[in-house]
Amino acid sequence: MDHDLDAMTREQLISEIRKLRAGVRAHRDATGHDLCWHHPQLWDLLPEQAGKPPIVPAWPQFMRGCIAYRASLDAQCPGAARSEQEYGGGP
Structure with missing residues (x-):
């Protein structure tokens, strides 16, 4: 499934890793009502649909x-800050 990686140069692999790390960080850093959303942009980081x-x-x-x-x-x-913010729209 990940055969595309075999043909990548070192620089391309580093670029791919940075892209994936940015996606994971964006998902990890979701907060408030954004925690509840469907996140297809994370899955779009994969080469296959x-x-x-x-x-x-x-x-x-x-x-x-x-x-x-x-x-x-x-x-x-248990120690996370709490919010009283109401839901106000999509992601």
Whole structure:
């Protein structure tokens, strides 16, 4: 799957690594309501396309997942700052 890397020069590989690191950092640094968004720009850093759209849960299952995700942030980041900011639009 990653055969394209075999043909890259050292400089091209370094450029690819910097591009991937920038994408990972942008995703890592998402905060507030941006944590909840679909991030196709991260997957677009790969040379191949996913091939099919994601399977989206129905609303009740989706909302239970959102609540579980938010609860996991309390467990994994108990000292994180909290925000009272309301959701105001897309990414």
